[in-house]
Amino acid sequence: MDGEYLKSRRILLVDDEQELLDMVVSILKAEGYCNIRTAGTVRDALAAAAAFRPELAVLDVMLPDGSGFELMEQLRREGGYPVLFLTARGEDEDKFKGFGLGADDYVVKPFLPRELILRITAILRRSYKGENPLVKLRGSEIDFDRAEVVRYAKGMKDGEHISLTAKEHDILAALCRNAGRIVTIDALCEAAWGDNPFGYENSLMAHIRRIREKIEADPSHPVSLITVKGLGYKLVTEER
Amino acid sequence: MKSILRLIRRYVGILLLSCVLLLALNFIVLAVLVAGLTPNSHPWTTAEEVANALQWTGEAYILPEEVLSELDESGAWGIFIDNDTEQVRWMTEELPESIPLSYTVSDIARLTRGYIDGYPTFTGEREDGLVVLGYPRDRFWKHMWASWDYGFIANLPGTVLTVLAVNAALIFLIYMAANAGLLKSIKPIVNGIQSLPQGEPVHVREKGLLSELAQKINQTSEILQSQYIQLRRKETARANWIAGVSHDIRTPLSMVMGYAGQLAEDAHLTEEERRKAAVITKQSRRMQNLINDLNLASKLEYNMQPVNLQKENMVAIVRQVVVDFINMDLDDRYPIEWETKEALAICQVDADRNLLRRAVGNLIQNCISHNEQGCRIYVRVAAAGESCTVTVADDGVGAEAGQLEKLNNAPHYMVCDENTTDQRHGLGLLLVKQIIAAHGGTTLIGQSPYGGFSVELTLPMHGFSLQGMGAVTAQ
Known part of the structure; x- marks a missing residue:
């Protein structure tokens, strides 16, 4: 991969399933991403975002104390970093809503590890250009x-x-x-x-x-x- | 409403026609009766005949025997009054005694118009006098003062017609007045019955002559409505149930797929272990496709999937699907041949782009899933008149003629309402059929000229429909 300079970016993962969080962390770690923070609720996510200042957020849509769409809007107020939705809601309306609100990508569960990595790398590369964009x-x-x-x-x-x-x-x-x-x-x-x-x-x-x-x-x-x-x-x- | 007007017209027509017929019949019967009952009922004529038949022999007047016997038969008597003497110069034998034998001018005027001593009299003129016939008292009734206004007689045809017209109008008014109540109560009932098949809720006012009928219509409407709502609820519940299951299964499947995917690429594992993990990944992928298809198929089946038709270029849609597959097929086991003619750059259809992509994607995926050993896939978009066809074919294992027949015609288990286990063909094809049907198109499954399986989708071009051959107004 040519995106070595991207691997140190801070990534916030929000999902109410701890096991899924663990798995995504393991996928990202295997790929070399090392700055990862996780949260299970909207409240935790906002707290983590304030302290961690992520550069990419991966959000579930259905969270125990609110919706991922609202969480994205709140996170966006703090900083203009990219957001990827990773959700079981596969309906077109949900996708359109996510993109309409300004999400950078929308991945429907279940997903292959490779697919997620490719999408995350693509977003990071678009958002954070390296030293030499040749x-x-x-x-x-x-x-x-x-x-x-x-x-x-x-x-x-x-x-x-x-x-x-x-x-x-x-x-x-x-x-x-x-x-x-x-x-x-x-x-x-x-x-x-x-x-x-x-x-x-x-x-x-x-x-x-x-x-x-x-x-x-x-x-x-x-x-x-x-x-x-x-x-x-x-x-x-x-x-x- | 039309039917009510027809009804009124018909009944008024029948009524008027029967009146006219009845009237005519009466006239005819009257005429027949008058003519038939009294064949010898022309006393004025008889009097003329007698006057002509009476002969002067030089000494006396004589009436021929046959005329005399005719008078006898009708019980009449006769006299002849001489012009000069105003005396009776001839008479029949049975002359009643009360009949005078000498007449003044005023006597003659009275007997001409009326009676002599109650006997109805009729006169026949001769040069030399007047023949008077008298009939039995109960034989004739004479109208002694008959005279009409001349204008009345002159305008008689017009008058008769006017009277007839006034009568017809009166009959019509009487009919309308008698039936107004009935018509008033029929109208809402007819309206109600006409609205029933459209599935709209119907309420007819339960008053008037036909209130019982109105009540039944209202009950029918209520039953239909509640059945419709129940059916709709059941369908919604079923679609929601499928949507719920497919949603809930996604997160656990993510973990299966995620870890299996990691294991399949884990260099620390043996080749055999990695192969097993790859099988888990592949089968999870199948489950994922199945879930997606199941959810969309149930929504399409129960009309819960919005189909957003927009003007789209079919060539571009299919091209994107083909390219997505080529880009994914890294080891080139499923090469795709693009057989669309280069001259065909645009083929406009009214379509929901996402649904059509799904349909074409399912067809290509179908070729891949059924040909483990790999196969060549041929995709073609073609325009012919008012329709656009998309063909996806392969040179793989294909299917028997019987199986093709089943695929084309047997219902899938998801939409089959009979208990049978013999319909478990792919959900992917059902979905394709549903999507194409939602676009007003047709799906034909057959043998590919390259030896394998082939599916041809036909969609109406933008502005046309396949069923009605003509153009429809563009949306």
Whole structure:
């Protein structure tokens, strides 16, 4: 994993089932997270939050002395850290309510340990950017903060800086958030042009071609930005 | 309401028609009676005949024998009064004694109009005098003062028609007055009966002629309502029960899945132990899917799942599901072929995006679950006229024709109301059928051209419906 700098973040877990808390703690500890505090009630959670100043809260919705939705609103007043709901309430309305109130993610029980870890890491990475946010590709790097690509020609130590347009930036960011996974044409269009992006498929292809010209050594034989025919595109990043 | 108007029209029509028919019948019967009862009832004519038949022989007047016998038969007598002398010059043999033999002009005027000594008399003219026939006193009744206003006679047809019309109107008014009460009490009852099948609560005022009927309708409505509420309550209770169980099972299952997942990746354990933990994880995953499906299926079955239809691009929905599966399938045992034509970028349907994702996801999951050895999965979205089809097929083990028939037609145990154990096919497919049905579409399960299993979902395109062929107004 590349998120070593995230492992020391303070995480508050709130659930009324002690055994479940123990299990989540063991999952997180196994993954290297070491700053973890748990609480079983809203009251305990508020007290723990005041003392512990968490950087991520994982909340159950149904707590003995109140609801997790209300707890989130109270916690948010204290500090603007991300919140993930981990709950047995799997109804769409509950999910929408959670997201509507500003939750960063919503995981329905039961869950696989890997799934929870991936989601927690993703939230932390989004919320707390590391020292060096450069994304390393084969033969180039993307610097999202400066919206540019640094391309290294063979044998050269200093790279060539090529700037990205806003749309190219949005498309690359969407691909990068899901690095190694296919992102559908529709999701990329939505990332670049907003909701209901009908009829932008050809524009997307044009933008992809231009991005390849910037990041690929040989744009007609791409190795980083791969086409998955009919479905979407995949960004292959280099391990750090 | 229409039926009441029809009823009134019909009955008034029948009433008027019968009146007219009755009247006509009466006239006909009268005419027949008058004509049939008195064939020899034309004394004026007879008098004319006698006048013509009377002959002067030079000495005396004679009446031929046949005319004489005709007079005898009807019991009549006759005399002939001479113009010049105003004396009786001829008479029949049976002339009553009270009949005078000499007449003044005023006598003649009176006998012409009326009677001689109570005998009804009729006259026939001749050049030289007047023939008078007298009939028995009880044979005829004569109207002596008959004369009408000329205008009245001239306007007679109009008058008759007016009288008839006034009569018809009167009959109608009498009918309405007599039936107003009945109609007034029928109207709410008809309304009540019409509302019953719509499942609305009905209350009819229990007054008037048909109050008993109204009472029965009210009772029926109450029974229907209470049955509906009870059924609804039972369904809600069942759906809540399933929702409750599936909620309560989630936390314990989390722990099973969580620890098993950890153990499966624990490097300190032996290969065999890790494999066992992986089996627990996999089976827990199955239970998780089952819980999710069971909950949604019961909600759809009991109409407790809101279906939020919005204009969606079917290609995008299916593409996202396919990509999610490809992204999850790390060891590439279940490669998915995207067979949608590239030209088809948009296929708009009115759909609940989450439900449709669930349906297509269930179909792909079905291919995976039934093919342990791995298989290739083929997904295609196609547009044809007013409908959009999504096909998920595989080259795996497939199913026998009999089994396919069952999958298409036999009810799932969750929705089957008969006691049988022979319907335990996948809950996942039931859910797909329910979701597609909630979108007004159809599900067809069959053999895949690649050798395995195939499911084809057909949904109406945006603005169309599969049942009614025409376009519907866009929401």
